[in-house]
Amino acid sequence: MLILESFVGGEWVRGSGSPQALVNPTTEEKVAETSTVGVDFARAVQFARVEGGAALRAMTFAERGEMLRTLSRAIHKNRDALIELAIANGGNTRSDAKFDIDGASGTLAFYAELGKELGAQKHLLDGDGIQLGRSPRFWGQHVFLPRRGVAVHINAFNFPAWGLAEKAACALLAGMPVISKPATSTALVSFQIMKLFNEANCLPRGALSFVAGSPGDLLSHLGGQDVIAFTGSSDTGSAIRLMPNLQKASVRINVEADSLNAAVLGPDVSQGSETYRLFLNDVYRDMTQKAGQKCTAIRRVFVPQDQFENVRDELAERLRDTGVGDPSLDGIVVGPVATAQQKRDVTAGIELLAKEAAIVVGSGPFEPKGVPTGKGYFVPPTLLAAQSADQLARVHDHEVFGPCSTLISTSGKAADVAAQVAKGGGGLVSSVYTDDRDFAADMIFEIGPWHGRLVMGSEKIADQTPGPGTVLPHTIHGGPGRAGGGEELGGSRGLLFYSQRTAVQGSRPILEAILGKKETKG
Numbered sequence: 001m002l003i004l005e006s007f008v009g010g011e012w013v014r015g016s017g018s019p020q021a022l023v024n025p026t027t028e029e030k031v032a033e034t035s036t037v038g039v040d041f042a043r044a045v046q047f048a049r050v051e052g053g054a055a056l057r058a059m060t061f062a063e064r065g066e067m068l069r070t071l072s073r074a075i076h077k078n079r080d081a082l083i084e085l086a087i088a089n090g091g092n093t094r095s096d097a098k099f100d101i102d103g104a105s106g107t108l109a110f111y112a113e114l115g116k117e118l119g120a121q122k123h124l125l126d127g128d129g130i131q132l133g134r135s136p137r138f139w140g141q142h143v144f145l146p147r148r149g150v151a152v153h154i155n156a157f158n159f160p161a162w163g164l165a166e167k168a169a170c171a172l173l174a175g176m177p178v179i180s181k182p183a184t185s186t187a188l189v190s191f192q193i194m195k196l197f198n199e200a201n202c203l204p205r206g207a208l209s210f211v212a213g214s215p216g217d218l219l220s221h222l223g224g225q226d227v228i229a230f231t232g233s234s235d236t237g238s239a240i241r242l243m244p245n246l247q248k249a250s251v252r253i254n255v256e257a258d259s260l261n262a263a264v265l266g267p268d269v270s271q272g273s274e275t276y277r278l279f280l281n282d283v284y285r286d287m288t289q290k291a292g293q294k295c296t297a298i299r300r301v302f303v304p305q306d307q308f309e310n311v312r313d314e315l316a317e318r319l320r321d322t323g324v325g326d327p328s329l330d331g332i333v334v335g336p337v338a339t340a341q342q343k344r345d346v347t348a349g350i351e352l353l354a355k356e357a358a359i360v361v362g363s364g365p366f367e368p369k370g371v372p373t374g375k376g377y378f379v380p381p382t383l384l385a386a387q388s389a390d391q392l393a394r395v396h397d398h399e400v401f402g403p404c405s406t407l408i409s410t411s412g413k414a415a416d417v418a419a420q421v422a423k424g425g426g427g428l429v430s431s432v433y434t435d436d437r438d439f440a441a442d443m444i445f446e447i448g449p450w451h452g453r454l455v456m457g458s459e460k461i462a463d464q465t466p467g468p469g470t471v472l473p474h475t476i477h478g479g480p481g482r483a484g485g486g487e488e489l490g491g492s493r494g495l496l497f498y499s500q501r502t503a504v505q506g507s508r509p510i511l512e513a514i515l516g517k518k519e520t521k522g
Contacts, residue, residue: 004034004212008044025091036213052177052206065115072108089188104165139508144499146175149225157183170494255484260424266434267412292403304412325369346402357384396423418446426481452479
């Protein structure tokens, strides 16, 4: 039996006590086990702060970028082996596993290039300098400096590779050491990636630590220079924010939580058009990719009344033909959800939504392909539909984190649609499909404040966009309200969470000699 270990204090540590099992969600067989009982988290935090932090701050952005490039290559070189682990422990199809693993290596490569661009610097200037006195001699300059603590990353079960890499890339490039804690249930991929990173021998001691299992009292040892980046449920995010020591020390916390992402079909889009096909493809992909277990997946689908039946029937036909079963088999598009509890939660959530919307696809007897009878955590793709946007309290409040979306009929008027989308209370991403500039403008300004990202699908970009479900490192990831109020990635913006903005005031020549000058491009 494979036993996962934590990498803390510069060494691999095996926990004691009763282990937690990791299982194959297709067969329910145990694939590994882990424990963190006995791990000294106080020492782990201090080791990362002192040794890892000092080493990273001594490096330039370019040097940190090359470190990230080595990590990216380590993942890519071992891509096939990681895919097999993702199938075994995550229930991913081969395509879904590639999505996670390539996202990890791609994000690291992106930030490696950013490090190269930032060059020999060790800090970032924030805007131009400011004259503070009667003459330019008394000068002010805002500067971003690496914080002197440790970044604790708590990641969700759905992206064990990408989640680890996207957070670590920003923190390490910013010059801040990381303690990464993946969700235990699917930690096998994260564990192997950490092994590969250590074998690559490019990380300073203490720069990247890894917790395989319960975080124990880890968070109780954090202080004012430390940060937490959490991805998971809003309830857990709230509980972290309310921890007394974190509140007292004003520990910086970024939360990515629940999100009832929407897809809006514009009233100008005709059936069969390129924009219409883009819309259908994106909705179908988000319902089926990773068995719907994406924080960016489309949960609510808003269409004008005159297109309601067309969209319902075409989506239903595609979903009925979707292969569901053992993700290692050819032709399977939807594998199991990650855990037994996840299956219970998804099933209960669908039953809740069905009190307001009719199930079009997904009800009745169901047998996944290639799986022993009664085994596996499978949920069939489920499409619900509501002819009226009124009285959908549960649909606008409860996220079913699985292969499930609700189709909602609207008047097609921008104001009506925006009001319905806003009932989700804040989201990570929503998408609008239209070739009408006026409708697009209304949507941007009306629903933009409720989201961290908008994807404006149209004929012009139909052959280029990867869809709303793909998080690109170039732009921010996060959202207001129920989505957690956080913000990650976004190119160089991703470094700012791990940096302290300090206003430095003094003699202009001295400050510019120490900090440098921000060049204004004409």
